[in-house]
Amino acid sequence: MKPTGPVLRLVVALVYGFILIPIVIVLAVSFSADNYIVFPPSGWSLRWYGTLLATPTLFEAFRVSVMLAALVTVLALACGMPAAFLIARHRFRGRDALFGFFTAPLLLPTLVLALALLLAFHPWGLAATVPGLVLAHLTVTLPFVIRILTTAFANLTPDVEDAAATLGARPFTVFRRVTLPLVVPGLIAATALAFLLSFDETVISLFISGPRLQTLPVAVYHYVERRTDPAIAALSALMITGSIAIVVLVERMVGLMRAVGR
Amino acid sequence: MSHVRLDALSKVYGSNAPAVDDLTLTVERGEFLALLGPSGCGKTTTLRMIAGLVPPTGGTITVGGADVTSLPPYRRNMGLVFQNYALFPHMSVADNIAFGLEMRNLPRSEQTSRIAEALAMVRLEGYEKRRPRELSGGQQQRVALARALVIRPDVLLLDECLSNLDAKLREQMRIEIREIQRRLGITAIFVTHDQVEALTMCDRVALMDRGRLAQVGTPEDVYERPANRFVANFVGRINVMRGEANGASLAVAGAPVAVANAPRTQGTVDVMVRPHRMTIRPEDVAAAAGENRVSGTIGRIVYIGDVIQVAVDTPAGPLVAERTTTGPDWHTLAVGQRVAVAWSAADTLVFPPEAR
Amino acid sequence: MSLLRRPGMLWLALPATAVLLFTYVAPMFGLARMSFNRTLPGGAMQPDWTLATYAEMAADSFNLELTLNSIQLSFTATTFALLLAYPVSLFLFRTESRFRSLLAIIAIGPLLVNGVVRVFGWIAVLGDRGLVNSALLALGLVSEPVRLIYNWTGVTIGLTESLLPYMVLALLAGFGRLDREVEAAAMSLGARPWRVFVRVTLPLSLPAIVLGWLICFILAMSAFVTPKLLGGGRVFVLATQVFEEAVDTVNWPLAAALSVYMLVLLLLFLGAYGALTRRVER
Secondary structure (H helix, E strand, O other): OOOOOHHHHHHHHHHHHHHHHHHHHHHHHOOEOOOOOOOOOOOEOOHHHHHHHOOHHHHHHHHHHHHHHHHHHHHHHHHHHHHHHHHHHOOOOOHHHHHHHHHHHHHOOHHHHHHHHHHHHOOOOOOOOHHHHHHHHHHHHHHHHHHHHHHHHHOOOHHHHHHHHHOOOOHHHHHHHHHHHHOHHHHHHHHHHHHHHHHHOOHHHHHHOEOOEOOHHHHHHHHHHHOOOHHHHHHHHHHHHHHHHHHHHHHHHOOHHHHHOO | OEEEEEEEEEEOOOOOOOOEEEEEEEEEOOOEEEEEOOOOOOHHHHHHHHHOOOOOOEEEEEEOOEEOOOOOHHHOOEEEEOOOOOOOOOOOHHHHHHHHHHHOOOOHHHHHHHHHHHHHHOOOOOOOOOOHHHOOHHHHHHHHHHHHHOOOOOEEEEEOOOOOOOHHHHHHHHHHHHHHHHHHOOEEEEEEOOHHHHHHHOOEEEEEEOOEEEEEEOHHHHHHOOOOHHHHHHOOOOEEEEEEEEOOEEEEOOEEOOOOOOOOOOEEEEEEEOHHHOEEEEOOOOOOOOEEEEEEEEEEEEEOOOEEEEEEEEOOEEEEEEEEOOOOHHHHOOOOOEEEEEEEHHHOEEEOOOOO | OHHHHOHHHHHHHHHHHHHHHHHHHHHHHHHHHHOOOEEOOOOOEEOOOOOHHHHHHHHOHHHHHHHHHHHHHHHHHHHHHHHHHHHHHHHHHHOOOOOHHHHHHHHOHHHHOOHHHHHHHHHHHHOOOOHHHHHHHHOOOOOOOOOOOOOHHHHHHHHHHHHHHHHHHHHHHHHHHOOHHHHHHHHHOOOOHHHHHHHHHHHHHHHHHHHHHHHHHHHHHOOOHHHHHHHOOOOOOHHHHHHHHHHHOOOHHHHHHHHHHHHHHHHHHHHHHHHHHHHHHO
């Protein structure tokens, strides 16, 4: 019995075409020589990449997004790792409730969360500030990190830690020498995904950011809203390449699908 | 003086029945003790309490005269070999073995020589750089043993550590572990549900049943002189007949049965005899003196190789007798044949019937 | 493990709890509170405890239209996503190809590409001078470009694509119950491949289908970027209206009330799903 038949394979190929087409076309259009989005383009050039370099608002937005994503990732890991360790490895009353509390923001529509953050952060003076954006992004990245790392910690067999303890290792040494090295794949995946999640976050940023502080997705959003020219294709191509690079890197290092727990 | 001493040791999880119930047990220095019992009898919990991985809810544990009950595992100096070996997957074989030495801050040079010594002991020289996943099950088992022994533990604890190996390898490791234990003269406690392992490897066997100690004794004790019905049933195969006890006399299916140790109870009892202590005789030959016998029809013959099992339907119920296939005459037995099943008074065990 | 039983370890949860109290619990309470405030005729907001905003919302028939739009769009896009994701998930679950992990990553790829960028990609594919219209014109099938974006068609296509990865993940997670041996058993009993699928594979994957559909429906109901940008201001759903009231009109009590209304709608769907699965299991 063969695992997959020809009909299934054909259908799957068509769906993959559907998934890949917008991405491939964006990459192609980014090398267009036309002033508008035309496919196929009448000629090829790198002029839109040049335009990109000459647009300081996009550059600034890129800088903000990278800084933001880095900050958010570090904070999400710093807060999320102890919480995940506690939930995965300790037995205490209310453990399930605590896990539910930590992951609840993932169940809520981002749009509602974004509005709630705007309403709360505006009177606190946090709207359109870097600390405000960092906190707002943590609302979704922190639960995500906690969920991935909880799986990673829970997948460890406690026997290995017990073995270290019987060999004379104190609890902190057990954590440093045995537990931590064994969750490194989960940590890498969590780091990469938290960074991507924050870097790509659009809806919350749209609500929280202002004219003087824009993230890259927000800047692209406003650009697309006003006009569509191949400059955005060039920028999109760069963003897609960046995402692919991170995913390939993580896949090479640990196997993304395995780390996500599927 | 005993080396390891468990005093009224108990473990209760929540409101469940106790996993370990008032267990008192001693292990002599250099002795190899088996903790034998079915799954869920509390043997692994007992071992983990000795290792310090499970806190007891009552009782004390002393090792070499010192009370270790409240010591954390890393202060106990126990060598524990886990059922799944629990090797550190991110460390090489040498680093796995070195871990305990590092924790004890031994100088580099001594670490190196001790690792070499340990590897030689388990015959794994040349495997220092390998990762655990590159080793076979038997090799992983040896590394786990070396890692536990290299710290020169006060007690070696083995948790079902042979059950993941195939039959051939298991037999080989049995001999090897016993050999190493004897050479080092180390006190060892071996948890197993396999009675063959317990009987063949250990000096003494402690049988556990539902958290309690059922019997402690030499392999011969628990096999030949089981203290109760549970032990008789758990160790080795056994035939069970329903009997009637009346003072010093005993009857099975209306016929008197001779017993070496007279039953102390009255009324219905279980009369138990091991299959290989039962012999098949022609029905018409008279019984020898002191021999118990019951007649019946052969219902089934199972050929095993070194022995055949002959199932005989008798008034006392179905009985299984085992006989060796040495000599030519075992072929003469056939299904449907009338025979007598005979056994001696000394091989007859009598217990009160099962409570359930 | 005994060492980890100490209640003193609870401080490990402190930083994460503090952050989420500040960024999630407090704002959500604030949102609910805001919906009871009053908007004065000039547009100014006045703290109050009134249901006036809800009354205003209920009285406006446009909101009913938005609700129906949202439900219809979400229903269509989710169903399309299921139809596309099912064969892909089944393929990924079964394949022994060495490219399996690569194919899996591509399938969840849209998740890793920014939503705005994906919308832009669809503009390039479906726009008046995009790939599809260029092909149709070149083949002589149409004489002038077909309108495929800035309307419901474009939004449905874009939304379907953005839901695909979630559907694939949900289905893959739920396929754990599928067993090739059971399918082989059905075949050995004389069932042809199609019958095996209908009688064995499909029933076994039904829980995964229902769960995936529900997750994606909820995501679709609250999707904002795709309807807004691919709709080009001509597609109105609840989510775009919330943004409109919050950011453009700055009627915060109304935006909050609409959000609460949307949450209640989603909870009703969840409740219906729960009742449905209980009945299926019985």
